[in-house]
Amino acid sequence: MKIKDFTLTALFLSIILLLAFTPFGFIHLGIIKATLIHIPIIIASIILGPKIGAFLGLMFGFTSIATNTTSPTLLSFAFSPVIPVLGTSQGSFWALFIALVPRVIIGFIPYYLFKVVQKVIKRKQKPALFVTGLLTTFLHTFLVMGLISLIFNKAYAQAINAGSISAIYKAIITVFLTNGLAEAILAGIVTMAVAPPLLKVSKK
Numbered sequence: 282m283k284i285k286d287f288t289l290t291a292l293f294l295s296i297i298l299l300l301a302f303t304p305f306g307f308i309h310l311g312i313i314k315a316t317l318i319h320i321p322i323i324i325a326s327i328i329l330g331p332k333i334g335a336f337l338g339l340m341f342g343f344t345s346i347a348t349n350t351t352s353p354t355l356l357s358f359a360f361s362p363v364i365p366v367l368g369t370s371q372g373s374f375w376a377l378f379i380a381l382v383p384r385v386i387i388g389f390i391p392y393y394l395f396k397v398v399q400k401v402i403k404r405k406q407k408p409a410l411f412v413t414g415l416l417t418t419f420l421h422t423f424l425v426m427g428l429i430s431l432i433f434n435k436a437y438a439q440a441i442n443a444g445s446i447s448a449i450y451k452a453i454i455t456v457f458l459t460n461g462l463a464e465a466i467l468a469g470i471v472t473m474a475v476a477p478p479l480l481k482v483s484k485k
Contacts, residue, residue: 338388437456
C-alpha cells in the first residue's frame with residue numbers, strides 16, 4: 282500500500298474509533314441507536330477504493346458489537362451475541378452477521394456507486410457525492426433493519442410492542458422516515474463537503 286493511502290486509512294480508522302467510543306458516534310434514540318460512523322467509511326471507500334472501504338466497514342461492525350455489549354439497548358441482541366435475545370436466555374450468533382455484513386457492504390459499495398452516479402449526472406462531482414452518501418446510508422438502514430426484522434422477527438416485535446406484521450412494517454418505515462432520513466441527508470452533506478479536497482490530495 283502507498284504511504285499516502287496507509288496514512289489516510291489510519292486517519293479514517295482513528296475517526297471511526299473516536300466516534301465509536303465517544304457519545305458522538307452512536308446516538309441513543311430509546312429502542313435503537315442512530316449512527317454517524319458510516320460517514321467516514323463512505324468517504325474512505327470513494328477515495329481509497331472498495332477494499333479499504335470494506336476493511337473500515339468491518340472495523341465499524343466490530344465497534345458496533347463492542348458498544349452494544351457494553352452499553353446495551355432493547356435491540357442490542359441483534360448486534361451482540363452476548364446479549365440474550367428477548368424472550369430467551371441466550372444470545373445468537375446471527376447478531377454477528379447483522380453487525381458485520383451490512384457494514385462491510387457499505388464500505389464496498391460507495392466506490393462503484395459514486396462512479397455510476399457521476400456518469401449518470403455527467404461528471405458533476407459534488408451532486409454525485411451527495412447522492413452516493415444519501416443512497417449508501419439508505420442501503421445501510423435497509424440492510425440492518427431488514428435483517429433484524431427477518432432474523433429476529435418475534436424478538437423485534439416484542440421490543441417495539443408490535444402485535445402484528447403490519448405493526449412491524451410501520452415501525453421499520455418510521456425508522457426510515459426519522460433517523461434513517463436524517464442520517465442519509467447528513468451523510469450526503471458531509472460526503473459532498475469533505476470528499477472533494479481529499480480526492481484532490483489522493484490524485485497528487
